[in-house]
Amino acid sequence: MDFGLSEEQELIRDSFQGTLSRICELDVVRQTAEAGAPLDENVWGELCQLGMAGLLIDEDYGGAGLGLLEAAVVAEELGRRVAPVPFVASAVMAPLAIGLGGDEDQRRDWLPGMADGSLRVGVAVSEIAAGAREDAGVTAGNGVLSGRALFVLDAAGAQGYVVADNSGGMHLVKADAGGLEQIGLKTIDRTRAISELSFENTPAEPLRQGEGVLQTIIDAGRVMLAADSLGAGEVMLQQAVDYAADRKQFGRPIASFQAVKHMCAEMASELQPCRALVWHGAYTMQHEPAELSLAAAFAKSHVDEVGRFVARTATEVHGGMGFTDLMGLHYWFKRLGVNRAYLGSPERVRAEAARLQGFTD
Amino acid sequence: MDLNDRAEHKVFREEVRVFLDENKHLAPGESAFSFRMRPRNLAEEVRTWQGLLVDHGFTSRTIPKEYGGYGAEVDILKSRIIADEFFAASVIQGLGNQGISMLVPTMLEHGTEEQKQRYIRPTIRSEIVWCQGYSEPNSGSDLASLQTAAREDGDDFIINGQKIWTSGAHIADMIFCLVRTEPDAPKHEGISYIVFPMDTPGIEVRPLQTMTGTPSFNEVFFTDVRVPMANVVGNRGQGWVVANSTLKHERGLLGDANRSLDSLLRVKKLLQNESLDGRPLMENSLFRDRFIRLQARVQAMRLHEMRMITDAGKGKERGLGDMVVKLLGCELNHQLDGLGIDIMGEIGVLYDESPMLRDGGAWQANFMFDLGLIIGGGTAQIQKNIISERGLGMPREPKVAPKAARA
Numbered sequence: 001m002d003f004g005l006s007e008e009q010e011l012i013r014d015s016f017q018g019t020l021s022r023i024c025e026l027d028v029v030r031q032t033a034e035a036g037a038p039l040d041e042n043v044w045g046e047l048c049q050l051g052m053a054g055l056l057i058d059e060d061y062g063g064a065g066l067g068l069l070e071a072a073v074v075a076e077e078l079g080r081r082v083a084p085v086p087f088v089a090s091a092v093m094a095p096l097a098i099g100l101g102g103d104e105d106q107r108r109d110w111l112p113g114m115a116d117g118s119l120r121v122g123v124a125v126s127e128i129a130a131g132a133r134e135d136a137g138v139t140a141g142n143g144v145l146s147g148r149a150l151f152v153l154d155a156a157g158a159q160g161y162v163v164a165d166n167s168g169g170m171h172l173v174k175a176d177a178g179g180l181e182q183i184g185l186k187t188i189d190r191t192r193a194i195s196e197l198s199f200e201n202t203p204a205e206p207l208r209q210g211e212g213v214l215q216t217i218i219d220a221g222r223v224m225l226a227a228d229s230l231g232a233g234e235v236m237l238q239q240a241v242d243y244a245a246d247r248k249q250f251g252r253p254i255a256s257f258q259a260v261k262h263m264c265a266e267m268a269s270e271l272q273p274c275r276a277l278v279w280h281g282a283y284t285m286q287h288e289p290a291e292l293s294l295a296a297a298f299a300k301s302h303v304d305e306v307g308r309f310v311a312r313t314a315t316e317v318h319g320g321m322g323f324t325d326l327m328g329l330h331y332w333f334k335r336l337g338v339n340r341a342y343l344g345s346p347e348r349v350r351a352e353a354a355r356l357q358g359f360t361d
Numbered sequence: 362m363d364l365n366d367r368a369e370h371k372v373f374r375e376e377v378r379v380f381l382d383e384n385k386h387l388a389p390g391e392s393a394f395s396f397r398m399r400p401r402n403l404a405e406e407v408r409t410w411q412g413l414l415v416d417h418g419f420t421s422r423t424i425p426k427e428y429g430g431y432g433a434e435v436d437i438l439k440s441r442i443i444a445d446e447f448f449a450a451s452v453i454q455g456l457g458n459q460g461i462s463m464l465v466p467t468m469l470e471h472g473t474e475e476q477k478q479r480y481i482r483p484t485i486r487s488e489i490v491w492c493q494g495y496s497e498p499n500s501g502s503d504l505a506s507l508q509t510a511a512r513e514d515g516d517d518f519i520i521n522g523q524k525i526w527t528s529g530a531h532i533a534d535m536i537f538c539l540v541r542t543e544p545d546a547p548k549h550e551g552i553s554y555i556v557f558p559m560d561t562p563g564i565e566v567r568p569l570q571t572m573t574g575t576p577s578f579n580e581v582f583f584t585d586v587r588v589p590m591a592n593v594v595g596n597r598g599q600g601w602v603v604a605n606s607t608l609k610h611e612r613g614l615l616g617d618a619n620r621s622l623d624s625l626l627r628v629k630k631l632l633q634n635e636s637l638d639g640r641p642l643m644e645n646s647l648f649r650d651r652f653i654r655l656q657a658r659v660q661a662m663r664l665h666e667m668r669m670i671t672d673a674g675k676g677k678e679r680g681l682g683d684m685v686v687k688l689l690g691c692e693l694n695h696q697l698d699g700l701g702i703d704i705m706g707e708i709g710v711l712y713d714e715s716p717m718l719r720d721g722g723a724w725q726a727n728f729m730f731d732l733g734l735i736i737g738g739g740t741a742q743i744q745k746n747i748i749s750e751r752g753l754g755m756p757r758e759p760k761v762a763p764k765a766a767r768a
Contacts, residue, residue: 001370001438002363003667004675021694084553241753256756258742262750269685270749276664277657283362295536302657351646359643359652 033190054115079231155195400529420455429482458493494538
């Protein structure tokens with residue numbers, strides 16, 4: 001048994017960490033967020049140089065052919081820097097959907113462009129993964145889609161979309177297809193682009209081998225969100241520890257007060273085991289695929305809970321400064337908030353875990 | 362990352378299974394936890410089983426042969442395989458008492474050759490049962506302030522004082538004890554770690570009634586107890602360092618993820634078997650949600666343990682990941698007991714004797730005992746100090762200067 005990263009995986013982590021610390025300072029995050037841009041071109045470009053977009057795409061189509069564990073390692077680093085780039089949908093869910101569910105023609109058409117970052121694909125599965133709000137939903141028939149999909153990930157600026165219909169079929173839609181409208185949704189988290197898509201007899205191509213793939217990409221997306229939250233949470237803890245060491249009250253650093261130390265110790269304790277849940281969820285995709293859905297459900301739901309706890313506690317350690325825009329701590333707070341709600345709330349994911357184990361119908 | 366056994370470990374797992382198939386009828390039908398919760402004199406079959414496990418290397422595996430152990434190389438994966446296979450077969454993997462888990466590693470690290478020869482073999486075979494004399498009425502979390510005093514008299518120490526929370530003192534053959542031998546030294550430097558028989562004249566043991574109704578620990582009084590100075594383990598005055606190596610071992614023992622998994626599976630059985638208004642509780646979505654929450658935590662702790670084991674195998678130093686295990690594991694166990702009780706509702710508060718009692722009343726007893734474990738071995742708050750200071754590098758709370766006496 002070996003429950004750890006390989007040397008290659010550690011190298012991937014180190015190279016993303018190094019690059020992100022160089023090019024993705026808080027200022028860059030702030031500029032992208034304030035401009036309402038879907039991504040920072042420089043960060044996106046450099047990360048594509050490192051192979052981020054093609055991480056999971058087969059070498060035959062110009063990708064690196066790596067696994068979900070490598071993607072989780074990258075997701076954690078992106079979360080650490082609240083990096084304003086598309087990833088969960090465009091570099092993980094969409095490539096998996098097309099790689100696993102597309103036929104040869106579809107893979108040839110889409111994957112090479114996605115691998116080098118020239119083609120970005122958003123993913124519209126919220127109605128299936130998290131449940132339908134506002135009576136949203138998409139119906140498919142005769143090669144066209146109609147209806148509305150909410151909370152579409154990595155949507156703004158994308159050239160295409162993977163769209164799930166109400167009965168779980170998956171479709172490829174080009175961004176310039178007729179009858180398609182993309183409406184940006186502003187969430188608390190301005191580091192990632194979310195949209196609503198509306199379809200009116202919009203031409204779409206079904207993913208021809210898509211059976212069972214929808215659940216797989218949802219599971220993979222859940223593991224990525226958990227990894228992103230883990231990275232974001234670890235950084236919030238570190239910022240709280242650093243701030244507490246600097247800030248003096250009553251003539252001493254507030255880090256020497258047990259009330260503050262215990263808050264930090266609780267955050268550290270809750271965060272520590274999360275890494276094993278995330279890695280295991282990612283590992284199962286290739287090695288124990290029958291376990292993926294349950295492992296992803298545990299990772300998503302548990303890290304969501306820990307993420308909320310850390311987001312509020314780390315902010316609290318910063319006192320009034322935590323509440324200001326000056327510190328920028330809120331970018332992490334908000335990223336964690338969005339990760340929790342996406343692709344299934346903890347409650348919904350736990351209910352799925354109960355069904356997967358046969359506890360209920 | 363590869364969660365499968367490599368070839369050597371596959372073979373080893375098979376060996377453990379064969380042993381269990383052939384011998385499990387000899388095992389005492391009780392868990393190590395129940396022996397911890399209710400320390401009592403050991404039946405012959407328990408000692409025989411313990412000896413059999415030592416001989417086959419399924420407990421005390423890495424203790425050198427010359428001290429009665431199996432002398433295996435440290436292979437943390439094999440230890441894990443043994444634990445998992447015994448757990449899967451519901452067979453007790455020997456007794457995890459304080460002599461075995463705490464005294465023996467300390468002896469190996471700090472004891473003289475003569476002490477090792479004398480004590481280790483009978484201890485791992487449970488022929489000598491130990492208790493731990495650390496806490497005192499006024500020295501709990503601030504253990505280094507302990508006052509039990511040892512004064513020199515020729516080649517002996519004469520010990521006077523009192524210990525408390527001494528688990529199993531009423532059945533122990535020996536005690537490992539912290540006493541103040543250098544009254545003028547700073548508090549951490551005046552303590553010695555010393556061992557002596559519990560039938561030494563001048564020792565009085567009074568069982569302490571606890572909230573569970575079963576006495577598991579005691580007060581121990583020392584009145585002019587004469588102990589040879591040669592019984593000090595490690596150097597005189599160095600007892601704090603020696604004891605800390607022991608406490609480290611205790612902290613590891615307390616957060617065992619297999620025990621959490623065992624609790625979780627019993628909670629699941631309750632959810633499936635208990636009914637309310639004629640419907641199985643498993644149909645109740647609120648209880649299901651509580652169950653899955655804890656299931657994710659148990660899974661996290663099990664996987665986290667695997668990660669820590671892998672790191673240790675690669676020679677990485679113990680760090681934050683190890684420090685959090687006691688705090689989280691003990692809290693998790695307590696929450697699992699609490700969920701079990703809630704599933705049973707009013708039946709869950711029955712105790713002692715009732716035809717409706719489930720599992721012999723173990724749920725309430727565990728709920729209370731596990732709170733004890735949150736407090737014992739370094740309280741949750743002391744654990745948080747350790748995590749924040751040693752793990753996160755935060756400063757210690759400044760010492761409060763004693764106030765000048767008022768006129």
